[in-house]
Amino acid sequence: MQRLADALDQVNQWTGMTVRWFALLMVLLQFAVVLLRYVFGFSSIALNESVLYLHSGLFMLGAGYTLLVDRHVRVDIFYAAARETTKARIDAFGYVVLAIPSMATLLYWSWPSVVNSVSMLEGAISVGGIPAVWLLKSLIPAFCILLIIQSVACLLRQIIILRGRAA
Template sequence: MDFIIWVFTNIGMGFVNLFYVIFNPSAWLDWSDKTAMVRFIYYGASKELFFVIFDIFLVMTVVGAFYRKFLWAVVRGFEAFANTVGRFFAWASLFMVLQQIMIVFLQRIFKVAEISISPFGYAFTRDLSWYGEELKFYNALIVCLAASYTFVQGGHVRVDLFYAGMRHRAKRVVDMFGSLFFIIPFMTIIWMFGWFFMWRHLVTPKVSVADSLELLERKARLLKWNVETIGFSPNGFDAYFLFKILLISFAGMMFIQGLTFFWRSMLEFIEGEASAGKYQQLDESNDETAEIAAAAH
């Protein structure tokens, strides 16, 4: 009973907090005030933020159930966003290959030790080992920022024992269940721990998921930027804080896609089998087997 009261209390407070952050942006966006900055850090992975998002989700779901054109527009918008971001950062694979070829030629044939790039008159000089380790960053870009795109395209791996043989509405029920109880919870956990993991490498003193708001506010007067620039080798890639930002980006985009997939499944459940795959922007493929597999899902 106490848990139910706690849930409904936080749902109600979610609306209060939503209006508060809208009408009091300086309380969390004015980073010249270190107290506002620690509030941003704390609330960025808090139950308060979760229930604000949950309230928005509830409102949009209820409204969308009655005004399906509105919810279809939301689904199309989020899927278009995932597709656009994924298609753009998929080009990182080409840059990764070209850079690897360049490194091999310069290091093995021309015996070059470093590369200088001078756009707009500013010289950016790094050792070849820096560019070699940077390849991992390209790979992380593809994995983190194209994951939701892959999900939209149906390119993720599934172990299918029963799903393909189910009827349309049964599939949609399974999809809604998977969104609510697998995608969204797991992405929430990754976000909550990844958020503080990221900030631990951006500011000092270190912050932790276990820190209370009161403790963080006491730390505020000592707070300062301390961006991690330590590499695994003396001349290696030294911007590993970007990987932490990518982790958060991955969790955020997949969380949004989890909500989007729930709404799509709900709408397809309501409208029937004729709406399956409605408005989906799928890439064309010459792989007939892959297309059949995607259609089955």
């Protein structure tokens, strides 16, 4: 089980190491947008939208990595003081009852819209914008799949803890 969890982790490890560069690109691009607009009087809808696209990619594709490194939002009232087995039970419950079913549901219900958007290569949000709304919509299933993969990896680790094979 540990090897499978490690293999699943590699998917989000690689994705996280790749999309982290989106943050730097976003900052540089936003700087360029502001510089072009206020210094040179030039504005571009496509350039502004490219920041939106990078932001969407960073958060949607980086969510699995965030779960991998345990930096997601957690309501931590009793969890911090709990024993490892109690934490493992809480986490396993969360993955089985909340995370995986909600991501599977979102994937199921968004799939027709995403397929429709990709099949017609849905165009720009605004006139003069990036003609790739289909690309933004395709981030939804990618988000779901990456979170399901990481949830399964984390669940396997919780099962190992509950079986007493890890500290």
